[in-house]
Amino acid sequence: MPLTPPAPHLRDPAARGRLGGALLAVVLLWPLLQASDFDLAALLAPENLRVLGGFLRQFLPPETGADFLALLARATLETLAIATTGLALAFVLAVPLAYWASNAARERPRLNPAARGVLTVLRGIPELVWALVFVRVFGLGPTAGVLALGLAYGGMLGKVYAEILESVPAAPAQALARSGARRPIALLYGLLPQAARELTSYTVYRWECAVRASVVMGFVGAGGLGQLMDQAMKMLNGGEACTILVTFMLLVL
Known part of the structure; x- marks a missing residue:
């Protein structure tokens, strides 16, 4: 006589734990929500929706004049230049800092x-604050954005690079070290090939973040699309602002 398989559980055995975690999250997040003064009802109030609709109508039609488009093209290239040059400078800083901070390919792991x-100081201060500092030092323009x-x-790249190198299997690097290879060689040939994809992926992601950040820093005078957007908003020129926003979304895409 064949054995009858056991009936499947009709209830999720982890349901109680998930429910408890959800309740705990609500209990912890509710005071923070109250402290932020967030009020969804105020956002959806009819009078506020009318004001929002009137503001959005100012964005149409987008500005397509030849003079403005030429200015927009220059600001777009400046934004790309700020993001790319800033990331290149970040990479130059991150590689030695990651090597210094990481325990990867060390014979004896130790704290650094x-x-x-x-790394904490560099990444702990937002790029917008760095930009404000450098605008005071170097004046308005892209130099402040690049340095910020x-x-x-x-700091961000250095921290993540170090953690990625420490997360890959260490056996190849250890084998090279036991064969007499120094730490840079063991790291270069034992760990880097395994981590190359993840390192590249994170670096490209940070480049996209740099494009977005360079636009935000333009509002404090660091050049690029952000500075042009700030001027359009101050002049209440919604058409120009709309064209800048569309350009920014295409740039990120």
Whole structure:
């Protein structure tokens, strides 16, 4: 006589734990929501929706004049230049800092408080704050944006690079080290080939973030599309603002 398979459970055995986690999240997040003064009802109030609709109508039609499009093309190239140059500077800073901070391919793992501290300072200060500082030092223009991105993103890249190198299997690097290879060689040939895809993917993602950040920094005078957008909004020129927003979305895409 064949054995009858057991009846499947009709209830999720982890349901109680998930429900408890959801309730705990609500209990913890509710005071934060209250502290932020967020009020969805105010956003959906009829009078506020009329004001929002009137503001959005000012964006139509988009500005397509030849003079403005020429100015927009120059600002777009400047934004790309700020993002790319800033990321290149960040990469130059991140590689030695990641090597210094990481325990990858070390014979004896140890803490590196100095390296970790430098990375924390660099990434702990937002790029917008760095931009404000450098605008005061160098004046308006893309130089402030490049330096701000280089420092802030250098800290981010360095931290993540170190963690990626520490997460891949260490056996190849250890084998090279036991054969007499120094740490840079063991890391270069034992760990880097395994981590290359993830390192490249994160670097490209950070480049996209740099494009977005360079636009935001333009509002404090760091050049590019952000500075042009700030001027359009101050002049209440919704058509120009709409064209800038469309250009920015195409740029990120």
